[in-house]
Amino acid sequence: xxxxxxxxxxxxxxxxxxxxxxxxxxxxxxxxxxxxxxxxxxxxxxxxxxxxxxxxxxxxxxxxxxxxxxxxxxxxxxxxxxxxxxxxxxxxxxxxxxxxxxxxxxxxxxxxxxx
Amino acid sequence: xxxxxxxxxxxxxxxxxxxxxxxxxxxxxxxxxxxxxxxxxxxxxxxxxxxxxxxxxxxxxxxxxxxxxxxxxxxxxxxxxxxxxxxxxxxxxxxxxxxxxxxxxxxxxxxxx
Numbered sequence: 001x002x003x004x005x006x007x008x009x010x011x012x013x014x015x016x017x018x019x020x021x022x023x024x025x026x027x028x029x030x031x032x033x034x035x036x037x038x039x040x041x042x043x044x045x046x047x048x049x050x051x052x053x054x055x056x057x058x059x060x061x062x063x064x065x066x067x068x069x070x071x072x073x074x075x076x077x078x079x080x081x082x083x084x085x086x087x088x089x090x091x092x093x094x095x096x097x098x099x100x101x102x103x104x105x106x107x108x109x110x111x112x113x114x115x
Numbered sequence: 116x117x118x119x120x121x122x123x124x125x126x127x128x129x130x131x132x133x134x135x136x137x138x139x140x141x142x143x144x145x146x147x148x149x150x151x152x153x154x155x156x157x158x159x160x161x162x163x164x165x166x167x168x169x170x171x172x173x174x175x176x177x178x179x180x181x182x183x184x185x186x187x188x189x190x191x192x193x194x195x196x197x198x199x200x201x202x203x204x205x206x207x208x209x210x211x212x213x214x215x216x217x218x219x220x221x222x223x224x225x226x227x228x
Contacts, residue, residue: 109158
């Protein structure tokens with residue numbers, strides 16, 4: 001398996017533009033997570049899905065952020081409009097429920113810069 | 116208060132040294148515990164799970180104290196390749212959502228030659 005695949009790897013955009021980040025989880029995994037990482041705040045959980053259904057979006061910073069998972073093999077995180085403070089590395093991760101010590105596998109991340 | 120708190124670091128140690136990282140968590144009903152490792156500009160990867168009885172994997176030993184809500188990681192005979200950020204991770208007890216991973220901010224380890 002190729003692991004969790006994220007695209008794009010890098011994104012530079014101007015303030016006010018819409019940004020869409022994409023994620024393909026590992027086949028068969030039923031949990032998908034979106035995280036944001038910054039130097040100041042570390043890894044923050046934004047939202048996670050179970051079987052394509054959003055379970056907890058309490059970490060989504062504000063209405064400018066939205067996430068979807070239309071099927072088991074694809075998810076998007078959208079920021080509209082983007083702001084400079086959204087600059088961060090965004091990670092997608094997937095895991096398989098059923099084991100006590102379930103491991104989450106991360107994608108390589110999308111480094112977002114909003115200027 | 117953060118749900119998972121770690122030593123601020125950074126830790127600068129010579130090769131061969133023993134180093135210990137500590138972590139505390141706020142939710143007493145948390146169920147699973149892990150240490151992840153993150154190399155510079157890379158994604159986090161699982162280092163080891165942490166069990167109540169304590170567990171060891173080569174030079175790495177993890178301990179869990181549920182009463183004190185405390186987790187530790189001990190690295191013996193540290194190598195240059197151990198240089199990374201070590202992330203304490205806690206899951207569980209969120210309305211049955213046992214897979215919700217909450218990360219600490221991480222502790223940076225720099226092993227010096």
